[in-house]
Amino acid sequence: MQLTMASVAGRWSRAVGLCTTVLLLDMAFCKGFVEDLDESFKDNRKDDIWLVDFYAPWCGHCKKLEPIWNEVGLEMKNIGSPVKVGKMDATSYASIASEFGVRGYPTIKLLKGDLAYNYRGPRTKDDIIEFAHRVSGALIRPLPSQQMFEHVQKRHRVFFVYIGGESPLKEKYIDAASELIVYTYFFSALEEVIPEYVTLKEMPAVLVFKDETYFVYDEYEDGDLSSWISRERFQNYLTMDGFLLYELGDTGKLVAIAVIDEKNTSIEHTRLKSIIQEVAKDYRDHFHKDFQFGHMDGNDYINTLLMDELTVPTVVVLNTSNQQYYLLDRQINNAKDMVQFINNILDGTVEAQGGDSILQRLKRIVFDAKSTVVYHVLWNLHS
Template identity: 75%
Template sequence: MAARRRGPALRFWAAVFLLDLALCKGHVEDLDDSFKENRKDDIWLVDFYAPWCGHCKKLEPIWNEVGLEMKSLGSPVKVGKMDATSYSSIASEFGVRGYPTIKLALIRPLPSQQMFEHMQKRHRVFFVYIGGESPLKEKYIDAASELIVYTYFFSASEEVVPAYVTLKEMPAVLVFKDETYFVYDGKFQHFNCKTAY
């Protein structure tokens, strides 16, 4: 008789547990080869894992909590996971050498003028580094690592930047906000895009 009463209660708690698990997992996206193209629009924190890896299996519930926490904080950072054994070319591109590996792309490339214009329409404020390796780039990477949860960081070649942008020297860091851009050279110089044409 007591076993009969426990049956519905046990099913109820199992359903609650599975619902809780599903809600947590809902904030971590399973990524595939389309991630390579789709990642350009968003900031991603990605767990590269192997299905057979014991450490990866132990990380999974914690990773689900990370996804839930980022979502609840309203962070622009999306949380995902990718089977690095199935998508080895993407894992290799991110420098994955062991499992699990967690990567956050701080600075994303803007390879074309169309992509630059797309980012300008999509984000109110964003930073762009233009130039090669330099001490300024190292400072830019440091700033990006501290501020990545607040804004967007990109790199681009001089040819990709809109024609109204004038650069006196290279390398340079630009910040775009609304229809204005600023050039960082130790102090900010202000330019209005409307009057720069």
């Protein structure tokens, strides 16, 4: 019996050793497609397009990104991308990092000639690769045929199209694209390329295609083109997370969120989500300019953001630009209730809570300190 146990133990040890070796070889293989950059990068980079991770050796978030970054390097090589993937220790080469505007770690940038584009999206392999593909390509991509338009429409949930010839509007479109290409795709087409269901009152025109329909930019109603694109680059209804809420801060909109438990199939949770979806769709013309709609799974993030304890399910309306929020003191049972809530926010009859005043900042310091203490107590209890 002892011999058998020893034999099993030996086999197990060899298996673990083999798995460890394979894992290390796999990690080394992936790392082989990410170049370690040094001071020579400053002079040699302009002949190529580079996707660079500026990191600090002591940074926890940087260490978490490292295996993902290695996968990005491998995938970019496999798909034959012209973009080279590298990483630079921004503490060892601080002057170069500073020249590229690196202020924190990790910082991801795509460097293309004299241009440097910041990546602010989720730190996932697919999202980073999508960013690199979008930004490294043409600023305005032509749609020469209806077939190409249909292909783009199937691939992208939101995209913008300029229709027409040379014009002052096209110049504004190019300027907006150069600023916002980090977020979305920009195309150009002739009128005969767009679908027959699209009706244009005048040419040239800028359109956004999303939510299974389209919307036309109106300079008189919508104001600055770049601001309009910033507002319209999101679908009308979103599944919210912390990253998206941060991004929505640039739109100037209030964000109406159904905070639910997606695993809970009870009528209270599913109904609230449906109500928000209904208002987002049916009242777009009334509220789209001022409100973004969506839902969030769970209340952990919202509770931390608001320094409050929200009961799930509930609806909260956030002002992401000044950290104010609105809560209703009664249950929302239908779309009519939600519309009334929104109108009361607009006319000022619902009082805003929170904000970024000195008092609120002090409250945040105390809240964060208490949260840290609770975390360490729970950690010690379970260790």
